[in-house]
Amino acid sequence: MRLKSFAIITGFLSTAAVLSYFAAGMAATVVEQNSEKAIRDSLDEAGLDWAEVEADGLQVLLYGEAPSEAQRFSAVNVASKLVDGARVADKMSVKRTTRVTAPRFSIELLRNDSGTSLIGLIPAKTNRDQILETVARVTKGDVTDLLQTANYPVPKGWDRALEFAENALTNLPRSKISISANEVVIKAITDSATAKRRAEADLRRAAPSGLNVILDITAPRPVITPFTLRIVKDEDGTRFDACTADTDSAQRAILKSAIAAGVPDNATCTVGLGSPSTQWGEAAVLAIDGLAKLGGGSVTFSDADISLLAAEGTDQAVFDRVVGKLENDLPQVFALHAVLPETAEGEDGPLDFTATLDDDGKVVLAGRVNDELTRRTTESYARARFGADSVDMTARIDETLPIGWGLRVLAALEALDQLHDGTVRVTATEIELDGNTGIESARADISRILSAKLGDAADFSIDVKYDEMLDPLANIPTPEECLAKIKLINAETKITFEPGNATIAADSMSSIEKIAEVLRECPPFQMEIAGYTDSQGREEMNQSLSESRASSVLNELMNRRVLVSGFLAKGYGEQDPIDDNGTEEGREANRRIEFRMLTGETPAVAEEALETEGDNSAEEDATVVTEDVPTDEPD
Known part of the structure; x- marks a missing residue:
């Protein structure tokens, strides 16, 4: 009986244990499912739908590829708010990001009267101290360093752009130069239009191949006195001898009217200061339109005085109609003087005075002058203008010449002085000037001179041709021509040094x-100054001596205001002998300095940067030798 009872109790307890086990398992499963669902819903609400959730007992496993480390952390944080953080197992990965790209390296050089500032980001391998030293030497003023560095590779073209910008800074005291690897943007203000033109020519000539150079150089508006405009319409066409405007809008209106009258589309009109009236543009347009209606002649403005000279044979009715309209429509400050020439009836020939200027600067004065005083005055004036030994006076005296003849002769000589060569002829009714010039503004300058000297009734014709070969600004020598001149200097006198050191001998200065x-x-160009020795002495000493001598030449050039930022001084020791070191004559020949033009990237940068950029110091075949050391000097 007891055994039976014991068996029943044992069976009951076993059944209870099995039921408890299954009940506990079902409860755990419910907890897992609830936790997994709650976390998944929260992740979806947080926009973290890339995360996967799996419950394993009381532990919650998070899987998936997070777009970033921050989103991975957010997923863990969301799960930890619903279950104990110790139960959350992070099995997630983070998506690999692409390699960080290098920043855009750039420098802004800002130069004004207060000094120069450098702002920007440069590669860590760029020689920062060398940049500051170069800028300080070029500007001869204070330099503010606001540069930052980043340890990324030096971009291709960076050193070339930097060197060009440093050179450009030399002649631009008020400028902003923006530098990047492939582009240099230069904004500057010059003192005059001539300085602007020279700066643009120098910069374009010095720009390295492959570098995009953008120029925005301005000049203050010139003060023009007298304020002049002259337009001529004859059988050769319609043209400006001179054109000035006081505003941009007046310039556009004048050119539009002139082109309609027959002036070529590429005509120019200088905007300047000195206009006698704010209505200058309006008056000029009225006069040009009037000349077009006449069909021929000339209109000349000299400040507020306007001279209208109709072509010979112009219909009287047309002339009266045009002049009458101008007299009524012109602004009050302007005074019109209109002339309709009478038809000539044939004469034996006009009285005249001529002055001829040849290519060598010699001037021959011929024709007629009023009296002896006028003759001496004319000759003295010509000698003052063209040189005391350049004038040949052959004019004779004619007391029948009209009043004012001497003034017209002096005005003609002043106009002739604007030419390289040519002839001016003075008659009782007209001054005719023709020739060649290397000054682009010569035609306008001549018109201004004659208008100011001769007054309202001035009638003159100008046939002046601009020749670029005569232009002193356009005729700048090329680097090759410069090296050729250095070679000629070397053929006459060699550079020597004091025995045993790098001091240049006094007779070589x-x-x-x-x-x-x-x-x-x-123009700026890149050149290597190479030093050589003979083979006597230790090789290390020869190498050091050659470097010191090349540097001495470079320093002496720099002390003489030569722009040397594109020059590289380098020693080669006893390398590359050009003669036999076994003889004294051969050793003397081998002790030398050579000048070589460099192409490609500039040499005045660290050798490390040169290696980054590739082979940027290729030498041209042409070598100019201007070197030596004394014959009695041991190396």
């Missing part, structure tokens, strides 16, 4: 001076 004079007239 004249050669250095001549070379400096040549280089000051040359």
Whole structure:
């Protein structure tokens, strides 16, 4: 009986244990499912739908590829708010990001009267101290360093752009230069239109191949006196001898009217200061339109005085109608003087005075003058203008000449002085000037001179041709021509050094001076100054001596205001002998300095940067030798 009872109790307890086990398992499963669902819903609400949730007992496993480390952390944080953070197992990965791209390196050079500032980001390998030293030397003023660095590779073209910008800074005291690897943008203000033109020519000539150079150089408006405009319409067409405007809008209106009258589309009109009236543009347009209706003649403005000269044979009725309209429509400040020439009836020939200027600067004065005083005055004036030994006076005296003849002769000589060569002829009714010039503004300058000197009734014709070969600004020597001149200097006198050191001998300073004079007239270019020795002495000493001597030449050129930022001084020791080191004559020949033009990237950068950029110091075949050391000097 007891055994039976015991068996029943044991069976009951076993059944209870089995039921408890299954009940506990079902409860755990419910907890897992509830936790998994709650976390998944919260992740979806947070926009983290990329995360996967799996419950394993009381532990919650998070899977998936997070777009970023921040989103991975957010997923863990969301799950930890619903279950104990110790139960959350992070099995997630983070999506690999692409390699960080290098920043855009750039520098802004800001130069004004207060100094120069450098702002921007440069590669860590760029020689920062060298940049500051170069800018300080070029500007001769204070330099503010606001540069930052980043340790990324030096971009291709960076050193070339930097060197060009440093050179450009030399002649631009008020400028902003923006530098990047492939582009240099230069904004500057010059003192005059001539300085603007020279700066643009120098910069375009010095721009390295492959570098995008953008120029925005301005000049203050010139003060023009007298304020002049002259337009001529004859059998050769319609043209401006001079054109000035006081505003941009007046310039556009004048050119539009002139083009309609027959002036070529590429005509220009200078905007300047000095206009006698704010209605200058309006008056000019009225006069040009009137000349077009006449069909021929000329209109000349000299400040507020207007001279209208109709072509010979113009219909009287047309002339009266045009002049009457102008007299009524012109602004009050302007005074009109209109002339309709009478038809000539044939004469034996007009009285005249001529002055001829040849290519060599010689002037021959011929024809007639009023009296002896006028003759002496004319000759003295010509000698003052063209040189005391350049004038040949052959004019004779004619007391029948009209009043004012002497004034017209002096005005003609002043106009002739604007030409390289040519002839001016003075008659009782007209001054005719023709020739060649290297000054683009010569036609306008001549018109201004004659208008101011001769007054309202002035009638003159100008046939002046601009020749770029005569232009002193356009005729700047090329780097190759500069090296050729240095070679000629070297053929006359070699550079020598004091025995055993790098001090240039006193009798060689004249050669250095001549070379400096040549280089000051040359555009910026890149050149290597190479030093060589003979084979006597230790190789290390020869190498050091050659480097020191090349540097001495470079320093002497720099002391003579030569722009040397594109030059590299380098020693080669006893390498590359050009003669036999076994003889004294051969050793003397081997002790030398050579000047070589460099192409490609500029040499005045760290060798490390040169290696980054590739082979940027290729030498041209042409070598100019201007070197030496004394014959009695051991190396």
